Amino acid sequence: MLELLAITNDRFPVKELALSIIEMQESIDYIHIREKSKSVQELYLLLQLLRREKVRVEKIVVHDRLDLALLNGIPNVHLPGHGLPVYQVKKRFPELRIGRSVHSFHEAKSAEQEGADYVLFGHVFDTKCKAGMPGRGLDEFSKIKKALDIPAYAIGGITLCKLDLVRRANAAGAAVMSGIFDSEDPVESALEYSIKAKAHVDISISQAK
């Protein structure tokens, strides 16, 4: 079983995005708000809309802007590689769940030592779905996974048919952006990912048996 993190793709207006998130909330474990081109005012409005529509704050992850999380009572902050320092954020706000983007074994170990609650490693796959072909990042991911006590999530090119590879690498979960938000129907796609991510067995293996 994999946790499913949906990551926004910075392509929808605030209200349209809010509506998608509200409709997909039962399918996903986390919605990671990563909207770099939006103003802080727009991001604030988006978070307000989600809260007003009773999206559980435990499911919302704010990218980069710790202040937006604090002001909206959201307990999850994801710090990018060139973002706020994990150690200082954790020290000042120990109640927050803090994630860190990492791109190497070394960065992953550092993030754990600094107090990150999880790491997001990528990109594990290069681009489009190539049946059964592991991306070059998955070996590194497995190495990271084994060396850490905190959960490691995989990100990058995780299509539906690659979820099983991510599961076999013992990821805590899969972070999916384009597979959900670039699809024709993000809400439907989130549901499809969810069904496959929540399967207790590796579907391809069980079918082979």
Add this chain to the structure above:
Amino acid sequence: MLELLAITNDRFPVKELALSIIEMQESIDYIHIREKSKSVQELYLLLQLLRREKVRVEKIVVHDRLDLALLNGIPNVHLPGHGLPVYQVKKRFPELRIGRSVHSFHEAKSAEQEGADYVLFGHVFDTKCKAGMPGRGLDEFSKIKKALDIPAYAIGGITLCKLDLVRRANAAGAAVMSGIFDSEDPVESALEYSIKAKAHVDISISQAK
């Protein structure tokens, strides 16, 4: 007497900028860190350097990023027009001094009602120094100044020779970016502005007498 706010111009590398600020700190009342192209990591480093070199935190104003101010113990945050909402920031962090950029009488009144500690109105002058010619924004500024109980600072095209006009409009202070940081010697320019800003009388008037 005018307060002098130096506003960074986002053109210097972190260490060079830190050095300028450290050297000009006695001349200025506030240094407003507005470096939009820098990463959060770089901004954090800049604030660390300033603190390490004993620049008084009371003089440092962080633009936009409330979180950077909180993590570095800096008591001043300046919220741009499309930034975090003043009311919510003030409610959650009443100990902070919160400024707001405004561009009209209406925005200035709203900012005060929301709890801003000061407003920064601009741009009061269009571009280059034209001796004794008030920019079209200064009448609006005077109107704002009279209607508010909180301090109003003027920004925009304030050259050395226009400081007296700003003083006559009863501004709490002048915010200067290019006049200081685009000059050949920012530290020397800050000193020149300071001398003129701190003069107790309108030098041009006293000379005329």
